[in-house]
Amino acid sequence: GAGVSQSPSNKVTEKGKDVELRCDPISGHTALYWYRQSLGQGLEFLIYFQGNSAPDKSGLPSDRFSAERTGGSVSTLTIQRTQQEDSAVYLCASSSSGTRGEKLFFGSGTQLSVL
């Protein structure tokens, strides 16, 4: 596609429910990142995928968070048993090859609200 696409753009859920957030990166980009942006905070790294390598999950805040990337393209971030502190904007970014100093292309994000 023309850019990084994320869906849904907004998600309201009840505490304790599971949610899935989707990211469709730019076609051909091998590197994919998930970030979380809380109100008044910078972006917090969650997880990084590069090609067929094992993902870097070092930023996932708890075992309720998981992500997968199927076929080296679309990625899904899953949050189980959501909590109110999970409310944030979840941003996905991709880059063409994950090399040093490379430009990241960001999606518009998913605004998650946990009631």
Place this chain on the structure above:
Amino acid sequence: AQSVTQLDSHVSVSEGTPVLLRCNYSSSYSPSLFWYVQHPNKGLQLLLKYTSAATLVKGINGFEAEFKKSETSFHLTKPSAHMSDAAEYFCVVSDQRNFNKFYFGSGTKLNVKP
């Protein structure tokens, strides 16, 4: 470890006056530094980046930044602000050893007054 400090959460300037957004970084290895801009309801966009070449980096829309190793700074400047520059700006660092780990500052919201 890498980190970024953006010294001002909000900056307000008048249209036509200079812009200065401050950023200090911490990095154990040779850093790569970036500025991204986020306009309301739009995705983050790269303004400029420094990897290891010229210390004065020019970006889009008339912005530039200077890498000063002695001061561990990478301040963003523009000689003359335009109304369309109103947005949130993020300073970002990665380093030679972990170049796929990007550390974002908390952001500076730029307001441009007519």
